[in-house]
Amino acid sequence: xxxxxxxxxxxxxxxxxxxxxxxxxxxxxxxxxxxxxxxxxxxxxxxxxxxxxxxxxxxxxxxxxxxxxxxxxxxxxxxxxxxxxxxxxxxxxxxxxxxxxxxxxxxxxxxxxxxxxxxxxxxxxxxxxxxxxxxxxxxxxxxxxxxxxxxxxxxxxxxxxxxxxxxxxxxxxxxxxxxxxxxxxx
Numbered sequence: 487x488x489x490x491x492x493x494x495x496x497x498x499x500x501x502x503x504x505x506x507x508x509x510x511x512x513x514x515x516x517x518x519x520x521x522x523x524x525x526x527x528x529x530x531x532x533x534x535x536x537x538x539x540x541x542x543x544x545x546x547x548x549x550x551x552x553x554x555x556x557x558x559x560x561x562x563x564x565x566x567x568x569x570x571x572x573x574x575x576x577x578x579x580x581x582x583x584x585x586x587x588x589x590x591x592x593x594x595x596x597x598x599x600x601x602x603x604x605x606x607x608x609x610x611x612x613x614x615x616x617x618x619x620x621x622x623x624x625x626x627x628x629x630x631x632x633x634x635x636x637x638x639x640x641x642x643x644x645x646x647x648x649x650x651x652x653x654x655x656x657x658x659x660x661x662x663x664x665x666x667x668x669x670x671x672x
Contacts, residue, residue, distance in 0.1 A: 587665075
């Protein structure tokens with residue numbers, strides 16, 4: 487075998503004709519050689535002169551007359567539906583039902599806990615102690631959406647909800663819990 491020929495092949499310094507000759511010499515015959523030679527012929531064709539122009543082929547789309555008639559009817563149906571939505575849903579009213587959401591926090595060592603968040607306009611709302619259990623609770627009726635909130639302890643400590651992993655740091659460096667109410671957020 488010709489060692490310089492092998493070196494040229496490995497370094498990809500051969501012409502395609504030289505590569506074909508090399509592969510035929512190394513492999514003699516068989517399916518591998520045939521496939522390799524065919525691929526090299528294909529590469530040679532690909533590297534040949536580029537095609538100047540690809541013939542253009544137009545597909546003619548024809549619409550049945552029935553569809554032409556239905557277009558104004560469909561537009562009228564969309565307009566009627568939009569009108570009904572405006573009639574039964576005045577602007578500003580959320581089309582999703584509001585959901586009662588119960589906030590619960592366990593801290594038996596404090597005498598007062600408040601909750602503050604985007605749903606209270608960041609005003610502190612006192613939570614109610616649940617007997618002597620150490621739990622505190624408050625229920626808000628919330629529309630579907632995404633809310634930020636935190637708990638305020640009587641010591642002045644501000645804490646996110648430990649049961650909600652989604653958190654966000656606010657502009658003041660405090661950490662707030664992020665709560666999604668409903669199937670998807672607004």
